[in-house]
Amino acid sequence: MAKSADVSIADMDGSEALPRKNGELVFEAPWEGRAFGLAVTLNEHGIYEWPAFRDQLVAEIADAEARGIESSYYERWATSLERLAISRGLVTPEELEARAEEYEHGNREEDWE
């Protein structure tokens, strides 16, 4: 059985509150759902405590707002996730860059699906 949802994630309040519609989570594109699932899965695997991710996200949102960057909630979420994955030593910026490049230029099949 899948674990039940964590109140400290689902119930975040303030600027970091999850986008929702009538109580349900809203993902405007599939990748937003993947980014959400990835961040929560890493938390469940004990890579970081949820407050660490939340703090990163809050900082990311504040930074984007301060600099007037019109990124979406999940774009900021994805940046937070990336930074945390790098700072926790899961990936290096170089391999991430290289892999993104491959996807961007269609040099990589979606073998992980």
Place this chain on the structure above:
Amino acid sequence: MAEDHHEHHHHDDQSPAAIRVKALESLLIEKGIVSTDAIDAVVETYENDIGPMNGARVVAHAWVDPDYRARLLTDGTGAIAELGFWGSQGAEIVVLENTRTVQNMVVCTLCSCYPWPVLGLPPTWYKSAAYRSRAVLEPRQVLREMGLDLEESVEVRVWDSTAETRYMVLPERPAGTEKMNEDELVALVSRDSMVGVARVREPAAVR
């Protein structure tokens, strides 16, 4: 983010953000840190497993099982856990019984505390400044605006949620449902009835 992807914006799965997420996911899977299945399960849990349906099940079960109903009203958290609901954090859920003469309604005047494991995430109106202040000051008027016109004889009780104590309403079982089974009853129970801003409508009115 650069201007140059403005046209397809972030809805496009070839957007820079989409590609970076895909790259990160693929690396983490390759390294054996996560699996596609685990991510899928998480997304599904948060999308589907929480929501008003859980609360509706609690309500319907209480309607058909008097012993459960009694447990629910004395120990909401425990009785709800019997059905497998509630997350990891230790907030208590108190269940309030609505009757013909008492209408309990729930608000969180400070922020948006809400019994989400049973009701899902709070609706926008629940978080609005207007609802949060007016529910306490003029609850009858608020209920009327939301479509529930109560007789003067009905007593309205407003409950203010906190991080530690969250309230859920057990609405009155409507007339005309005597022959319905639990699953059929689940379908009748609306989220708003469990926040106490609506009554459960009789089956004829649902159709």
